[in-house]
Amino acid sequence: MQDIVNKLNDKSIGKVLVDEPLSKHTTIKIGGPADLFIQPKSIDGLKDALVILNEHHIPIRVIGRGSNLLIPDEGIRGAVIQFGKGLDHLEVDGDQILVGGGYPLVRLSAIISRDELSGFEFAGGIPGSVGGGVFMNAGAHGSDISKVLVKAHILFEDGTTEWLSNEEMKFDYRKSVLQEERKGYCIEAIFQLNKGNKQDILAEIKKHKEYRRETQPWDYPCAGSIFRNPLPNYAGKLVEELDLKGYQIGGAKISDMHGNFIVNEDEASYEDVMALINFIKKRVKEEYDINMVTEVEIL
The missing domain is CATH 3.30.465.10 (Uridine Diphospho-n-acetylenolpyruvylglucosamine Reductase; domain 3)
Known part of the structure; x- marks a missing residue:
């Protein structure tokens, strides 16, 4: 891995970090380390990084501001590239x-x-x-x-x-x-x-x-809307009709403000959030025969 880091640094592509906790880069504050975490300083730097990573067959994931992401506690193997400064012209x-x-x-x-x-x-x-x-x-x-x-x-x-x-x-x-x-x-x-x-x-x-x-709980760490609206229904309304606002598993809680938000109430784990997502899916399916589809991207 150090050889790859050296090649990336030699190209001056931007910031390159090893074992960077992804919880620092998601709005829900959940996510283990990425083997490599790269913030390119330009489009050319991004392209150079991809050439090196592909040459070494390193898996690549791209993220933005982390507002619609749920990442496992064990982290991501391979490289995570974040679009931010340098790609904000x-x-x-x-x-x-x-x-x-x-x-x-x-x-x-x-x-x-x-x-x-x-x-x-x-x-x-x-x-x-x-x-x-x-x-x-x-x-x-x-x-x-x-x-x-x-x-x-x-x-x-x-x-x-x-x-x-x-x-x-x-x-x-x-x-x-x-x-x-x-x-x-x-x-x-x-x-x-x-x-x-x-x-x-x-x-x-x-x-x-x-x-x-x-109407939305941005005072707490969260990932935004968890489910896509099963139109003509609305995900938050279905959850609220089931009286599930405030329901909690571990450190993850369905927001008291909005039924389509899960907040990190108390050092929630990835497993806590996934358990809550699956619980909501099960209850909505049982009550309304609707298959809920997540809007949040689960890596």
């Missing part, structure tokens, strides 16, 4: 923007409002990154990434890159082509926005942030 060209995959969605919605650009207000309270948002077609308040994306610069697992159009991304509810059909990661995206009134945009963003603050 932003260029504004009229009513279009080019933005790096590591750019935080919340910050992006705020920054572009200064240029009176509208269309990204829905993301004002989503605690993820652009890359993760494109990957899962993140959305809220009646809109999502598919409504504004022109094309995405995708890094595939073999190290090749390609720009995919909105149509080629095959967006659906919390889905994109990157999840199964063409596995890859968004390193850049171009969004088409509209000129709007700055005060109206800021007011809309503020409203969405306040709604999340009042």
Whole structure:
């Protein structure tokens, strides 16, 4: 492993850590160590890292801001690459923007409002990154990434890159082509926005942030929405109708505020959260004959 670390450092790709606890990089504060943890300082650095890792047949996982992840306590074998600083560039060209995959969605919605650009207000309270948002077609308040994306610069697992159009991304509810059909990661995206009134945009963003603050338990470590909504039903409502809010297994607890959130109440383990997820699935299936599908990505 040290030989690989040396090669990565020789290329000056960015930060390279060994046995880095992933609990430090997930919003639910759960996750064991990664054999290698890499934060590339540029797209070129990312590509260089992939070449070295693939040459040594090292398994690779990519994460963003860790807001939609559940990672086992034993950690991840191989390399975890985090999109963050170095992949958070932003260029504004009229009513279009080019933005790096590591750019935080919340910050992006705020920054572009200064240029009176509208269309990204829905993301004002989503605690993820652009890359993760494109990957899962993140959305809220009646809109999502598919409504504004022109094309995405995708890094595939073999190290090749390609720009995919909105149509080629095959967006659906919390889905994109990157999840199964063409596995890859968004390193850049171009969004088409509209000129709007700055005060109206800021007011809309503020409203969405306040709604999340009042209805979702972000004061506790959590991973965001646990289940996809089984439309026309809503996951949180089903859980609440079963009177499961506050139900706890080990250190993991169904939020008292929102039925579709599991919080790390007291040093919860991966097993605690998984047991609670499976318990919810079982109860909803028994009561409503609905198969719940997780929205949180379980590595």
